[in-house]
Amino acid sequence: MxxxxxxxxxxxxxxxxxxxxxxxxxxxxxxxxxxxxxxxxxxxxxxxxxxxxxxxxxxxxxxxxxxxxxxxxxxxxxxxxxxxxxxxxxxxxxxxxxxxxxxxxxxxxxxxSAVIAAVAASGLVPGGFLFLGFPPRRPSERRKLFASLADLPFPLVLYEAPHRLRATLADLESVLGDRPVTLCRELTKVHEEIIRTTMAAAHAALEERPPRGEYVVVVGAPEPRTRTDPEQAADLLRDRLAAGESPSAAARAVARATGLPRSDLYRQALALREREVSDKPRSKD
The missing domain is CATH 3.40.1010.10 (Tetrapyrrole methylase, N-terminal domain)
Known part of the structure; x- marks a missing residue:
């Protein structure tokens, strides 16, 4: 046996x-x-x-x-x-x-369990959460992962090494916005530290005190959003396109702000960009 x-x-x-x-x-x-x-x-x-x-x-x-x-x-x-x-x-x-x-x-x-200890101490997880383990090391892959999770109504929990922490937090903020975050360092050890802050403020704190030790990062869930009607969304897209943003970036930002599907906004942004190009007067040679 x-x-x-x-x-x-x-x-x-x-x-x-x-x-x-x-x-x-x-x-x-x-x-x-x-x-x-x-x-x-x-x-x-x-x-x-x-x-x-x-x-x-x-x-x-x-x-x-x-x-x-x-x-x-x-x-x-x-x-x-x-x-x-x-x-x-x-x-x-x-x-x-x-x-x-x-x-x-x-x-x-x-x-x-470092995950459970960090979740319990974070004050950011009233119910379920999504555990990511260690995120990808390549910035492009990391941002792609975070973008795929941006619309989920759950806190995110991940591990990160000290030498990649600042870059990972920067990617989280650029993709998810300035959410609340709890940084748990060296849990249960002599130098245990639990920092409850926001992603924007975390950058300044880590500049003054460079990361040391292993971290568990708990990112708060997105705030509940009020749905925006398509015409208002179109105005937001036009403003961002006029400011020089790509259709993809504009759609992602407007989706985050309005709760509308990003895929629909991306198609709308492409149409607005094409219309803008076709409406430009052509020079006479």
Whole structure:
């Protein structure tokens, strides 16, 4: 009979946050698959756990997954990441899918989560939210992602590294507008910091104190909008086109301001631009 694959949440900073159940499972399994064996080795040593470990991280190939699946044929295996729950922006997804396809039991051992901690402390999430993980590193791809989410009535939650934080906040503001934002840094650690501000004000704050440590960013949902009739929207489009904006940028801004479908506004902006060009007097040669 095959063993059980346990997904064990580990502390995101403060070691006291580990659960009694997690400690028991880590002691009882025959093997621990760890994202970084050196990092996890310190955690296991702190709690006197001597279970054998093997590395399993984002660059592990299919061979390592096969090795872990083979270990599950004769015993239980626990998967741990450097912090938080495996499979949530951390290694684990491919292994879980492979185990499930073989009919192996997969059991989550819940515990610390940077996402849940940040959402609870932000004051910006009264109900549901959309978790993005780490956004794309390329600015064009990042802005494309944010634009696809601009009209959703949910707060957005994402992870970001300190050296990309300012660029990501700039893209968020340019695409979504100046929404409220909560920046959660080094959660549960000695230098934990929770900053509740707006995206515009965040730039100034980060200029004075450059980002350090890992961040969870919670962006507030858009304000409810009053629908605007098509004629008013057309006037707004004309003003933006006259100011030199492209049809795409004008449609995006007017959609954000009015609640009208961006695709319809884009077609209207193209028509207005074509009409403007055709109405220009031609020079006589």
């Amino acid at each position: 095959a063993g059980t694959l346990y997904l064990v949440a580990t502390p995101i900073g403060n070691l006291e946050d580990i659960t009694l159940r997690a400690l028991r499972i880590l002691r009882e399994v025959s093997l621990i698959a760890a994202e970084d064996t050196r990092h996890s080795g310190r955690l296991l040593k702190h709690f006197g756990i001597e279970t054998p470990m093997v590395s399993y991280h984002g660059h592990s190939g299919p061979g390592r997954i096969d090795e872990i699946l083979a270990a599950l044929e004769t015993g239980d295996v626990a998967v741990i990441s450097d912090a938080g729950m495996p499979g949530i922006s951390d290694p684990g997804f491919e292994l879980v899918r492979a185990a499930a396809e073989r009919g192996i039991r997969v059991e989550p051992i819940p515990g610390p």
